[in-house]
Structure formats: structure tokens, C-alpha cells
Amino acid sequence: MSQSREGWVIKVPLLEVHNLVKYFPLRKGLLGRIVGYVKAVDGVSFSISENETFSLVGESGSGKTTIARCVLGLLKPTSGRIVFMGKDIFKLSKEEIRWYRRNVQAVFQNPFLSLNPRMKVEDIVAEPLKVHYKDMSKEEIRRRVYDLLEKVGLTADLAKRSPYDLSGGQAQRVAIARAVILKPKLIVLDEPTSALDVSVQAQILNLLVDLKNELKLSYLMISHDLSVVRYISDWVAVMYLGKIVELAPAEELFEKPLHPYTQALLSSVPEPDPRAMRAKKRIVLRGEPPSAVNPPAGCRLHPRCPYASEECKKEEPKLVEYERGHWVACHLYTHK
């Protein structure tokens, strides 16, 4: 769903994630006996519509990157389904896998690690075309690559360079060019700006917004940087220890956070105005996030939550729609 001028309209979901679970076995000893599981993702559902940005936020270890890797088909989930344009992505035929690869691309955190240092910029950007359009002429590939490089704000003289000769911002533009050259429908952005200088971050974000509008892209954004998320997202899901604790349209979430964890996260964002910063109510969680091997029973936040009650220790709160489009998993809101 998405809010438009005409009110609420139902959009066809592009990507649906149903009850996704990913456990990593913990092995020990010579024989690799399984002694436990890291419950990286533990029952996560959401959907992304066309031309929409959906963000997953949370601390490191909350499972957001695992979800991204499952969506990209790099990891096979323990259970649950990921459906893209009506098709389960883990039950695709060979031809359908190629179709999925054309339509779902990614931009990673560190461009110097996500670009092959032995390849030239133009070859990196051309590679997806060469894989998917074997009949395309060299001139056509070259034309498309150079057009795109210009579009993402790179000059043609950089095309013959190696990624190591570029700045961080330039290299990330190359990675973005590689991700959009096939005109995909969905791009997974895994912390696309957090390895960059602050001055460059804004340029990259603006580029991503421009490309989204021009190419009708959808983004699945993974981030822990709340100001970035607020700027770019239509929807935001907050994750804690492998579960979504709150899901809402971006503005709504930032204006009216419901879950104590979201409130704590937001209250930790620095304000540019010192007076506003002082006036801000700080919600501080006790202690450190527990390990995902043995998450606490009941609500996973209860050992750290200032509002925790007896109920929170015993019963796990379900993700419920508290207000229209605003979902929260917390006992404070289950008994209205």
C-alpha cells in the first residue's frame, strides 16, 4: 500500500517477503557437531511496491543484511518465501533465474571492495550487458556504458581507469551504474553511503533519488543511519534481533515512533540545533543487545526496555496494525 493524492490505493507488490527465517548453525569440534543456531532472521514479513523505497534499520546483528542476502539469492533461507512479481525466487527455472538477475541488482557499502580492482571502469559497467545481452554489438554496449557513466556524473576519461584510481564517491557511482545498466526493477542498497565522506553522501543519495524517479526503481535499503533513511524512504521497518518491531511510512515513523526501541533509536540521532538537542527526551536502553543465539523469551527487548512488564517476559508480542499502515510489536499497544 502507499499513500497517494487520491488517498489509499492498493499497489501490486513487487517483492514480498513471507515469514522469512534464517538460522546459521553453530558448529563445534572436529566433526562439526551443531551446538546451536544463530537466529539471524526469525520470521520477517514485508512487501515492497513498485517505485518505492523500503528501508530496514537496526543495529549490527539485527539481521538486516541477512535479509538482503536472501533477497539477492546469495543465501538460502531456513524457511519462508521471497516472492518477486508473483514468483517464488527459490523455485525459479534457469531462464527465470536470468530474468530475476536482470531485475534485481545491488549496491554495496564499500565500493572499493565491490568493484574488481583488476577491471577497468567501463568493463565493470559493461559486464552485466555482456552477460545478459550476448548479441549486443560492441558499439552499442560502449554507447550505453558511456551514456550511463555521464548520467551518474562521471566523466568519460575515468572509463579507462581502475577503481583504485577513483575517489570513494566516484567508485560508488560506478557501482550504481553497474546496478542500473540492466534497467532493473529492484535494487538492494546495503549501506550505500556509510563508507563515504559526509559531503559525498548527500550527492550519492540525490543520485539514487534521481535514478529512482527516472527509471521507476524500487529500493530495498539497509542502513543504520537514520538521517539517510528518513531522507530516502517511503517505508521504514525497524529490526531488533531478527524481528521487525515496527513498520510504518517513513514520516509517520519519525514523527510518531511507537515502539520503545524505535523511540530509543530516534532519540539517539543528534539534532543540528543544540537547543533542540537539549530539549529532546532521551530514552536510554539498559545494557547491550543480547546474543542472537539465545534471544530472551517473550519480547526480545524486555531485559533492556524501561516499560517492561511481567507480560513482556512471558509472551512475545505480535506485529499488529496499531494505526492504519503503522505496525508495531509491543504489549504497550496490544491492549487498546
Place this chain on the structure above:
Amino acid sequence: MALEDFKIILSLIKQNPVSLTGLVIVAGFIVVGVLAPYILPYPEDAWGEVYHLEKRFLPPSLEHPFGTDDMGRDVFSRVLLGARFSLIIAVGVVGLALLIGVPMGLIAGYLGGRVGTILMRITDMFLAFPPLLLAIALAATLGRGLVNTIIALAISWWPWYARLVYVQVNSIKSLPYVDAAKIIGLSPLAIMFKHVLPNALTPVTVQAALDMGSAILEAAGLSFLGVGVKPPTPEWGLLVTEGWSSINVAWWISLFPGLAILVTVLGFNLLADALREASDPRLRRILLISGRV
């Protein structure tokens, strides 16, 4: 390696007199090795087919710069032709070992799991023997001869490349650019050869250059021990052995082939050092920025 890499390596070598010495030695060795049959002062002496009993044990002179041996043959000619055999051995051993070791390490490292474990345990079996001992045993079993020497050395050598590539591939395969290649839709084979292997080869190139020297040294060792190349082939190790018995009366017979081995191995080692420096992409970037290339 691309043309650009060569330019960078060359410019680096030019800046460093030690590396330059290495390059000059190796280049000289290769030129002599290729041209040897055409520049020999005494071709029949070099191939060892003739005797000149009247010219035995002549000390170095203008006519015979390295003297003559116990059969009156010109040592200089024999050392020159020896370069050719050493070149064949160096290229043969390292080439063959790379041909077995690199794919082994690449497949084991990239696939991992059970296949990887089995391949690497096989590798470990070979690594369990000291390489020279294994080579001696193999050479003794296969019999003397140039080709058998190359085979024996290559068999004792490839596991080191397999290990080296395996370790490299293991760390490279989890890098984001390999994930990116998967996401683009590249096949595993294309990923292995286009994205993983080129980035895993840097230490292998350096090791291979170093090993060219070691292969010459070990082949000489095998010949010296009597399990290598057959006489009267003028292989350097064999030349050293031949002079061994008469070292008290004619030091030059063993000294000059020995020096040839020393200088060539040194040259390869110096060159390998230069390659190691030049193949670091970070260093490349520094060079580009500072405008030294």
C-alpha cells in the same frame, strides 16, 4: 597481466638498481638460453660429443675463457649451452606445476565443502614429504633424463601453488565484488576465471618467478646427486659434478657452472622482489597519484 601492469613494473624496476640488476640477469639468461646453440665458440665441445685429450685441464685463457675440462672440452661453451637446459627446466617445472596447482587450488577454494576438502587433503599428502626428497625419489624411479627431471620436480612442486591459490581464493570468494558478479548473473566458472583467479594470481606470479630460480637450483641438485639429467648433457648441476673430482687440479671446471647457477638464481630472486612490489594495487595508486608512472 595487462600491458599497463608491465609498464608499471618496468618503471618500478628502472627506479631501483637492485631490481634492474635482477632484470638484466634474467633477460641475459633468457637470451643466452634461446640463442645458445648459435653462439657457441666450440659447438661439438658443448654437446659433449668429442674428446680433445691433448687439451685437458687447460686453465682459463683468451682461447678458453672458462678453461677446459677433464676431456679437453671448452667449459665456456658448455656453460653457455647449459643455460638452454636450465631455461627449459625452469619454464617446464614451473609451467607444469602451475598447470596442476592453480586449477586445483582454484576449484578447491571456490567450491569449498567436501570437494574442496578432498582436493586439499590430496595436496597435503604431497606436502607431507620434503620436496627435494620427493623429487629425488621420483627422479630415481622415473630414471635419468631432462623430461623426467622436469616431471619429478613439477610433481613435488605443484602442491605449493595449490595451497597458495587455495588460501587466496578462500579470502577473495567472500569479497563483495564476487557477490556482485553473482548478482549480475555470471556463471560460477566465469566468476572463478574472471573475478577470482586474476586477483589470486599476484602472489603466485611472485612465487613462480622465485621458483624459476629454485627449479634451476634443484635440477642442478638432482644432477649433482646423479638422478637428474644424463651426461654428457651440459646441464649446470652436472657440470659442477663433473669438475668435482678434479677440483684440486682444475677449480675452473666446477666454479664457472656454479657461478652461473648462483647468478641466475640471484637474478630471479631480485626480479621476484620487484614483481611483488609492483603487483600491489595500492602501491600502483600511490605511484599514479604521485605521477611517477
